[in-house]
Amino acid sequence: MPDKLKTLQERKGRIVAEQRALIDKAETENTRSFTAEERTAFDLHDADIQDLDRQIRFLQREEADKRAVAEATEKVEAEKRNQASESQAETAHAQAFDAFLRYGFADLDEAEKRALGEFQKAVESGANSRAQSAASGAAGGYLVPREFSRELEVALKAYGGMLELGRIWGTGTGATVDWPTVDDTGVKGRILTAGSDATPGSTDLGFGNKTFGAYTYTSDVIKVDNALVQDSDFDLGALITEAMGIRFGRIQNEHYTKGTGVNQPEGVVTSAGVFNTGVAATVITADNLLDLLHSVNRAYRRNAKYTLNDLTLAAVRKLKDSQGRYIWQMGDITKGSPDTIWGYQYIVNDDLADIAASAKTVGFGDFSRYIIRNVAQPLITRLTERFAEYNQTAYVGFMRTDARLLNAGAVKFLQHAAA
Incomplete structure (x- = not known):
């Protein structure tokens, strides 16, 4: 697709160059008008450019659609991978937590300790704070x-x-x-009499x-x-x-x-x-x-x-x-x-x-x-x-x-x- 777009763009460039050559020729010869033959050639070039523009726009839209589909597909696949990764992480944490309840932190293997620690960090990171840190870990307990x-x-x-x-x-x-x-449930508006110079009320919201x-x-x-x-x-x-x-x-x-x-x-x-x-x-x-x-x-x-x-x-x-x-x-x-x-x-x-x-x-x-x-x-x-x-x-x-x-x-x- 990029090669075809490049070919069309090059053709358009050559035609534009030919149009400009016609304009330059008329300007150098005392700024005269186009001859009938030059006008016909210029108009044909215009038609060719419009046709090429339509083809280019079509190919660009087609390319954009393909990119959008590919990006959407990748996003879905990435979400699936993330969900699978999160599911695996939650499963690992649940298993590690069960082991912690049964045997205590000291008797966990390194993978189980890591699973507990990573969950702690994920929760704390999601909270954008270290407020939980003082209450977590081997001494304080586990989420x-x-x-x-x-x-x-x-x-x-x-x-x-x-x-x-x-x-x-x-x-x-x-x-x-x-x-x-x-609380504004007890307040309501009112009608102003035509020609009245009464000022509107100014009841504040509660x-x-x-x-x-x-x-x-x-x-x-x-x-x-x-x-x-x-x-x-x-x-x-x-x-x-x-x-x-x-x-x-x-x-x-x-x-x-x-x-x-x-x-x-x-x-x-x-x-x-x-x-x-x-x-x-x-x-x-x-x-x-x-x-x-x-x-x-x-x-x-x-x-x-x-x-x-x-x-x-x-x-x-x-x-x-x-x-x-x-x-x-x-x-x-x-x-x-x-x-x-x-x-x-x-x-x-x-x-x-x-x-x-x-x-x-x-x-x-x-x-x-x-x-x-x-x-x-x-x-x-x-x-x-x-x-x-x-x-x-x-x-x-x-x-x-x-x-x-x-x-x-x-x-x-x-x-x-x-x-």
């Missing part, structure tokens, strides 16, 4: 494999509702982050920010008999994942629900709005739940859900509307439709209060405005000496997290009257 992290998240969700309700935000480091917020830190949670010691640790057929990772999921899940869900915000995450109940109009001290009614729904601005109802504990749900399932219909309706799991209260999905959270005087029992709103910040991968350390006399190996997990509700108007909790 868990991504599959382990995903399984841990599933386990965490099983022990509380807030991870299902909130929006999970992963960050590479635990550096303090300010999240800007704005700007603010929420500051996210990173509180370190520990699973405390998880002891495992060495007979199980050394049994290659025993899924040691699954045991540790389940234990960490239970321990982290319970304390984190408690804090995400009713944390004070002082040296711990700020719980959604702590920061959300309150609805208490017509709510009795120890009774909940269908109208209470409907009024709670309508107390939340419609802007937040599109993605809204209810949340309540299991005992409160049992009471709500008995409630009927004014037409004698139950406000709780069973969904259809074959169609992916959830059970509902007043037509809205709900999530059970047993860290919410039971029905009692002054208690905040049922929440409603857009819980995706509750942001749960998780930092990087969880970390696990292995303790071999401490429990050696009991023929046990111990593990301790660490996670860093924080949580905040961005807008108190997005969620409200029904609060019962005082006794």
Whole structure:
């Protein structure tokens, strides 16, 4: 193709040279006009140049298309190679991590040590920070494999509702982050009367920010008999994942629900709005739940859900509307439709209060405005000496997290009257 383009370009160059020769000849002979014969020759040259230009453009487009296809193909192949390489690296890291859990860092071979180290560096590099470095390595422990992290998240969700309700935000480091917020739901424009000299209002947007830190949670010691640790057929990772999921899940869900915000995450109940109009001290009614729904601005109802504990749900399932219909309706799991209260999905959270005087029992709103910040991968350390006399190996997990509700108007909790 380049040879053909070169040939066409050379032909075009010769024709252009012949045209210029005709022009030069006319100019040297007292700037005369073309003769009829010269005009015909010049016009024929023009037609030849246009034809050559069309051929050149066609070949250039064809060449560009081929390059684009080749580049796209190479990109796809490169992505496949990268994915294969990443998959191999993740597999190597998972195997090395399992060996670390069973035998400790000192007994790993060089390839396993390298796999652990390379994963640490990749996570730290992705975070564009060395913040994790102080907590990693043979002394501090090792970041868990991504599959382990995903399984841990599933386990965490099983022990509380807030991870299902909130929006999970992963960050590479635990550096303090300010999240800007704005609330303009109570402000609206107005009409200016024709001919009026009234000046437009100047209500400012309700700007603010929420500051996210990173509180370190520990699973405390998880002891495992060495007979199980050394049994290659025993899924040691699954045991540790389940234990960490239970321990982290319970304390984190408690804090995400009713944390004070002082040296711990700020719980959604702590920061959300309150609805208490017509709510009795120890009774909940269908109208209470409907009024709670309508107390939340419609802007937040599109993605809204209810949340309540299991005992409160049992009471709500008995409630009927004014037409004698139950406000709780069973969904259809074959169609992916959830059970509902007043037509809205709900999530059970047993860290919410039971029905009692002054208690905040049922929440409603857009819980995706509750942001749960998780930092990087969880970390696990292995303790071999401490429990050696009991023929046990111990593990301790660490996670860093924080949580905040961005807008108190997005969620409200029904609060019962005082006794």
